[in-house]
Amino acid sequence: MAKVIVDGIEVEVPQGASVLQACEAAGKEIPRFCYHERLSVAGNCRMCLVEVEKAPKPVASCAYPVMDGMKVFTDTPMVRNARRGVMEFLLINHPLDCPICDQGGECDLQDQAMAYGRDVSRFTETKRAVKDKYVGPLIKTVMTRCIHCTRCIRFAAEVAGVPDLGATGRGETMEVGTYVEKAIASELSGNLIDICPVGALTSRPYAFTARPWELTKTDSIDVLDATGVPIRIDTRGAEVMRILPRQDDEVNEEWMGDRGRFSFDGLKRRRLDRPWVRRDGRLVPATWGEALEVLARRFRGRVGAVVGDTVDAEAIFALRELMLRLGSPNLDCRQDGAKIDARERAYYVFNSTIAGIEQADRLLIIGSNPRVEAPVINARIRKAVLAGLEVAHVGPPVDLTYPHRRVGLDTDFLEGAARPMVILGRGALARPDGAAVLARAWELARPSAEWNGFNLLHLFGGQVAALDLGFLPGPGGLDLAGMLAGGVDALWLLGADGFDAARIPPGVFVVYQGHHGEAAAARADVILPGAAYTEKDGTWVNTEGRVQQAFAAVVPPGEAREDWKIIRAASAALGVTLPFDTLAELREQHPLFALRGLVRTPLPDSPPGEPGPISDEPFVLPIRNYWQCDPITRASPTMAECARVFAPAAAPALAAE
Amino acid sequence: MSEQPDSFAFDAESEAQIPKILARYPAGKQASAVIPLLYLVQEQMRRQTGSAWVPKAAMDVVAQRLSMPPIRVYEVATFYYMFNLRPIGRYHLQVCGTTPCMLRGAEEVMRACCDAAGVKGPGQTSADGLFTLTEVECLGACVNAPVLQVDEDYYEDLDYDRTVALIEALKRGERPPPGSTIGRQGSAAEGGPTSLTEV
Numbered sequence: 001m002a003k004v005i006v007d008g009i010e011v012e013v014p015q016g017a018s019v020l021q022a023c024e025a026a027g028k029e030i031p032r033f034c035y036h037e038r039l040s041v042a043g044n045c046r047m048c049l050v051e052v053e054k055a056p057k058p059v060a061s062c063a064y065p066v067m068d069g070m071k072v073f074t075d076t077p078m079v080r081n082a083r084r085g086v087m088e089f090l091l092i093n094h095p096l097d098c099p100i101c102d103q104g105g106e107c108d109l110q111d112q113a114m115a116y117g118r119d120v121s122r123f124t125e126t127k128r129a130v131k132d133k134y135v136g137p138l139i140k141t142v143m144t145r146c147i148h149c150t151r152c153i154r155f156a157a158e159v160a161g162v163p164d165l166g167a168t169g170r171g172e173t174m175e176v177g178t179y180v181e182k183a184i185a186s187e188l189s190g191n192l193i194d195i196c197p198v199g200a201l202t203s204r205p206y207a208f209t210a211r212p213w214e215l216t217k218t219d220s221i222d223v224l225d226a227t228g229v230p231i232r233i234d235t236r237g238a239e240v241m242r243i244l245p246r247q248d249d250e251v252n253e254e255w256m257g258d259r260g261r262f263s264f265d266g267l268k269r270r271r272l273d274r275p276w277v278r279r280d281g282r283l284v285p286a287t288w289g290e291a292l293e294v295l296a297r298r299f300r301g302r303v304g305a306v307v308g309d310t311v312d313a314e315a316i317f318a319l320r321e322l323m324l325r326l327g328s329p330n331l332d333c334r335q336d337g338a339k340i341d342a343r344e345r346a347y348y349v350f351n352s353t354i355a356g357i358e359q360a361d362r363l364l365i366i367g368s369n370p371r372v373e374a375p376v377i378n379a380r381i382r383k384a385v386l387a388g389l390e391v392a393h394v395g396p397p398v399d400l401t402y403p404h405r406r407v408g409l410d411t412d413f414l415e416g417a418a419r420p421m422v423i424l425g426r427g428a429l430a431r432p433d434g435a436a437v438l439a440r441a442w443e444l445a446r447p448s449a450e451w452n453g454f455n456l457l458h459l460f461g462g463q464v465a466a467l468d469l470g471f472l473p474g475p476g477g478l479d480l481a482g483m484l485a486g487g488v489d490a491l492w493l494l495g496a497d498g499f500d501a502a503r504i505p506p507g508v509f510v511v512y513q514g515h516h517g518e519a520a521a522a523r524a525d526v527i528l529p530g531a532a533y534t535e536k537d538g539t540w541v542n543t544e545g546r547v548q549q550a551f552a553a554v555v556p557p558g559e560a561r562e563d564w565k566i567i568r569a570a571s572a573a574l575g576v577t578l579p580f581d582t583l584a585e586l587r588e589q590h591p592l593f594a595l596r597g598l599v600r601t602p603l604p605d606s607p608p609g610e611p612g613p614i615s616d617e618p619f620v621l622p623i624r625n626y627w628q629c630d631p632i633t634r635a636s637p638t639m640a641e642c643a644r645v646f647a648p649a650a651a652p653a654l655a656a657e
Numbered sequence: 658m659s660e661q662p663d664s665f666a667f668d669a670e671s672e673a674q675i676p677k678i679l680a681r682y683p684a685g686k687q688a689s690a691v692i693p694l695l696y697l698v699q700e701q702m703r704r705q706t707g708s709a710w711v712p713k714a715a716m717d718v719v720a721q722r723l724s725m726p727p728i729r730v731y732e733v734a735t736f737y738y739m740f741n742l743r744p745i746g747r748y749h750l751q752v753c754g755t756t757p758c759m760l761r762g763a764e765e766v767m768r769a770c771c772d773a774a775g776v777k778g779p780g781q782t783s784a785d786g787l788f789t790l791t792e793v794e795c796l797g798a799c800v801n802a803p804v805l806q807v808d809e810d811y812y813e814d815l816d817y818d819r820t821v822a823l824i825e826a827l828k829r830g831e832r833p834p835p836g837s838t839i840g841r842q843g844s845a846a847e848g849g850p851t852s853l854t855e856v
Binding site: 157163164165166167168169170178179180 | 728729735736
């Protein structure tokens with residue numbers, strides 16, 4: 001530890017820390033553009049100048065290591081003058097277009113110019129202009145605004161692992177870009193917008209739509225993958241304007257995948273905003289009363305229920321309670337048919353935790369491509385790889401953005417590892433020998449009480465909660481395949497769009513409850529319009545088993561309602577009224593809702609799955625098209641454009657609308 | 658970018674050089690060889706096309722050879738003016754315009770280049786494709802200012818007439834011996850050495 005005195009305040013920081021970190025420890029705010037705590041230090045903006053005793057000139061605090069007994073001054077005439085000078089140079093070529101800039105109001109340069117900028121410019125020569133670059137459908141560039149902090153270059157190379165950005169030319173002609181025009185093929189590209197301290201990189205879908213100060217901010221959770229990235233939903237009136245990540249060092253650090261960030265325009269399209277009832281073979285609009293009446297009359301006999309991948313825990317719980325009261329054990333939440341063993345929680349969560357990836361020394365990924373299944377987790381793996389983690393991969397060849405070996409399931413790769421880690425893709429269980437794959441993965445991970453490196457990587461935000469709540473076949477109950485094989489007369493699909501609705505036998509009465517009209521809704525006999533994740537207070541459990549709370553940012557469109565309320569109303573119509581009238585009363589019924597944050601899972605005594613022969617069939621990755629894999633993203637024009645640009649082969653042809 | 662070739666491959670002469678260059682750098686640090694390799698590309702292009710420049714396809718080849726992202730090669734190639742990213746004339750006339758040369762008549766040298774080579778100005782190539790004229794910063798030969806660098810050769814102590822004569826000679830396909838054009842020995846004083854005369 002080194003003792004540093006910052007403006008008379010004594011702080012202790014580790015040896016090797018920078019002066020800037022010492023200043024922050026002392027509570028002093030240091031202006032900066034190029035410095036970012038999660039990127040390497042560049043030291044090229046010079047905004048963080050401070051005065052150090054006995055140093056002949058101001059030093060760039062971000063790149064200056066502390067020494068024991070160092071005296072730092074952050075607010076002296078010398079410091080202020082130096083920063084004013086730096087600011088004047090930064091503004092020389094920066095256009096004065098804040099009124100039409102989307103960064104306006106949340107711009108580091110704007111804020112810091114308030115403190116260190118001159119009121120008028122002394123620069124009488126002509127400003128340079130830089131041609132805008134095309135870097136893909138998500139990021140809008142106004143490169144004249146760029147101040148060459150190189151944060152985007154470092155993010156692309158270090159975190160995203162897609163080193164496409166660079167600074168070409170020199171001096172006055174230096175430009176940040178890709179040199180050869182190309183879209184930045186990263187699932188994390190939206191983060192470039194967040195880290196750009198000026199308006200050079202802004203969100204293309206959000207361009208010219210809102211100002212930050214007119215937005216209402218609501219905390220929520222991204223459910224479009226299983227990482228459980230905490231998000232902030234910015235709304236104006238009844239419209240979601242944009243989605244930004246919040247910081248959680250244990251989950252996302254501060255990154256977020258593009259799918260969760262940019263797909264919200266899908267929430268405004270193809271929505272189910274009123275109940276529908278099938279009459280004479282055609283779906284016709286109906287009132288809630290009519291829909292519930294038909295439901296109460298026809299949802300009888302051998303009934304079953306399937307929940308989808310992005311449903312909140314409250315709705316799952318309510319539907320399970322309803323089915324139990326109807327006496328039906330036919331429940332399933334595994335639309336992909338994954339052979340998940342839910343006897344113990346440790347069998348189906350990400351036991352080592354996301355932050356724990358950095359403690360592992362060897363990682364075996366089985367049947368998964370975390371780059372598209374959980375880009376933020378992949379970024380964490382990449383971070384660990386750069387720090388020494390070794391990775392091997394079982395499955396078809398994939399570009400993970402970091403070096404890895406390709407091995408088979410009979411590998412001895414993890415032998416000898418102090419903290420072995422296995423990431424088993426949920427897709428690897430969705431095959432006939434899934435139970436054997438599960439058993440083999442557990443065996444390879446060698447979990448112990450001190451270190452459990454067995455991790456199941458789920459695909460969507462609602463999957464773990466459904467398992468936690470036991471939305472699985474009860475004693476004698478049928479699973480999805482059994483229900484689709486003619487085992488039921490009536491089927492309740494709660495946001496279940498993950499399987500082919502054509503597999504439902506004719507004659508089965510189908511209730512579809514959800515927010516988007518897709519194939520499952522088209523097959524339904526009664527459609528109950530529900531709320532999307534931005535529209536309800538809900539509890540979500542991420543792949544680690546972290547219980548997270550989300551709040552409603554907007555109201556559901558039209559006559560759509562929160563899902564637990566729909567189920568509660570249906571229960572009354574079916575004559576088995578559920579014993580809760582409010583969300584709070586519902587949450588009292590199950591201990592899951594009392595939990596917050598990461599719920600540690602003890603190591604079970606026995607292994608999961610069934611050891612058995614594993615076929616030579618290669619693993620099939622469940623997500624081939626990152627941008628379009630659930631009803632919300634499939635309805636999103638932004639995601640459709642991304643799929644067209646980045647994955648033309650995987651994207652379906654656009655239907656004529 | 659229409660002049661960009663679709664592909665590039667090192668020829669046998671360049672290939673023979675590459676292992677020698679790579680051997681200069683420690684294992685795992687091959688990316689350090691990016692500048693020598695770009696020079697190799699430029700020389701090969703001079704041999705093959707008569708125009709010493711670095712096409713984009715060649716930068717990609719260099720990136721692949723050195724296992725580095727292509728953008729890192731583009732960054733280096735665009736940073737150094739010594740790499741020509743567009744085709745140039747057969748002779749690259751590089752007039753030093755920095756203060757000592759300017760005071761000693763660099764502007765006359767520039768004018769002579771324009772007149773004799775038929776080039777409109779700095780950054781231009783003559784209509785016959787023989788000459789590309791560039792104004793460069795200090796070439797480090799201030800003692801013998803003004804200086805004109807033709808490809809890799811320095812011609813020093815120039816004035817208008819001697820520059821014209823030099824360019825006429827180049828046009829005839831000759832290569833006058835590089836160095837001072839007034840017979841100065843190395844960078845000794847004009848009219849002969851004044852010290853170390855015994856050496």
